[in-house]
Amino acid sequence: MNKWGCLWFLLIALVFAVLGTLLGCFYAVYQTEQVIITQFGKPVGEPIEEPGLHLKLPIIQDVNRIDKRFLEWDGSPVAIPTRDKTYIHVDTFARWRISDPKTFFVRLHDERSAQSRLEDILGSETRNAVAKHDLIEIVRTDKERKPLRDENLKNAPIGLGTIGVLPPIQYGRVKIEEEIKTKGAKKLAEFGIDLLDVRLKRVNYNPDVLGRIYQRMISERSQIAQRFRSEGEGEAARIAGQKERDLNEIQSTAYRQVQQIRGEADAKATEIYAQAYTQNPHAADFYNFLKSMETYRKVLTKDATLVLSTDSDLFNLLKRAGTKPSNAPPAR
């Protein structure tokens, strides 16, 4: 029994050992990685990039997996003064790839040391680039861009200073990123690293500068506010003036027309009368008489005192006499 048991265990152990060694001959390369085989720590052969199942010597050869994908590098934010002495916080990120796994493996061995190398190189390139340029170069990108202007400020004159205007630039953010990338890429190439892109993720004012920035923003705004108010008052005054003008124009034009019409009317009436009364000698005579009569009717009211001479036409039939009531034609 004891003997059999020992044998059993030896057999099982042997099977496991063989199995283990056999399994140790196989390794899988994932789609996302490449593999460098090392023998006692020394790389052997070319890196294996083809994904799938591969063979190696068991025990003495080791598998070193190296990522094939684009990897991230997220720089820690750094406070840098720009060329125009504004302190800003710059946060950078980069995408990179291990393009030469062998060199990479020999020089850096793993990703952690790669990250710290990236931090060194890209961090210092960023610093250099930022310190070489004015803040506006880091903020803006497109040299040609003309800003949209607020309808309300459209007719604002040049006196408004920086409001609604983008300060001109020479290079711009993308150019500076490009600069960092080119310089960094050159230095990283010797580590077997291919730099795809470097970007300034965040550019913010240093908290110490913020107070001044806010102050400037406030003064800019109050300038605009004052402008609006003054525009309002100016426009109101203009409208009030227009009102005066229009009123005077309307009223005087009306007066002129009224006078003209009335004048015409009087002239026309006068013409009609004159024509009628001068159509023949009788007419003028008769008109005078009629008018006198009409005038009597008006003048002789119950308040009037009438002194009648016996010599008037009225009494002519009673006693021949004569009188001359103002315009009345004598009828003697």
Added chain:
Amino acid sequence: MMDEPPELQDLKIPHIPLRLIASIAAVLLLLALAWTSCYTVQAESEGVVLRFGKFLKTVEPGLHFKLPFSIDHVTVLPTRRQLKLEFGFVTPGYTNPYQPGKDAREERSMVTGDLNAALVEWVVQYRIEDPKQYLFDVRNPDQTLRDLSEAAMREVIGDRTVDEVITIGRQDIEISALARMQELAKRYMLGIRVDQVQLKNVNPPAEVQASFNEVNKAQQDRENAINIANGDYNEAVPRARGQADQMIRAAEGYRFKRVNEAQGDVASFNAILAEYVKAPEITRTRLYLETMGDVLPATGEKIIIDDSMRNLLPILPLNPKPLEKR
């Protein structure tokens, strides 16, 4: 491995459990086999199958079988789901671990093209378009998208004035940022399609908010002043126009009246004249007497004097009544 320990015990409890252990092991093995050789892909997702780490195929939603253990490896990606990233703010209850940022305050603070500070919050909607690229070409594509989206947004904001950012340029910013993000996502081979960029709250920093409000107020004041002035104008001018028309119409009326009356007078005169011409003397006398007859009874005081009497004055004042009446 397990060479030495069971020596003594094995003697005492020999044969019976060996079979049991073997059958239990076999059942467990079968269960594990079954468990690891089937999987489901949800309706909104796609599965990517790797065999020994090598890409094999992508599979559609449903129940699928694969080689057991880790020979085949399946990654399920929600390719049909619209995913969302939030910048500068956090909406609780998210499922996508990349949706909120690490530091919302840092994310939203930006510098505009006229060197003002602004707080910008936005949302990016995206979808996994190419699962192969998404899985194999970039590590951490979602985080990469976050980073590039921040960079792109700042690039766009950096080329705009604070007025554009806060008020008039919002749509323009969304369009430009979207274009820039799509371009970068393509360049980084993320396998992601950026569908939409939406600006949320965009504000000046709290410290200067008051002065921005002041500008709005001033703008209202301006409109108000102009409205009041226009009100005054509108109150006076149309009325004056109406009144002017009234005066002109009245004058025209006067013209009609004058002319018509004149014509009427003349017509009546002409008619009478025609008769008058036939017998002037008698007509005159008749008219004179008729007039007197009408007028005299209504007259107040009547004094009849003889023609020979030359001096009236002594008489008139003696009669007080008509004077009093007057």
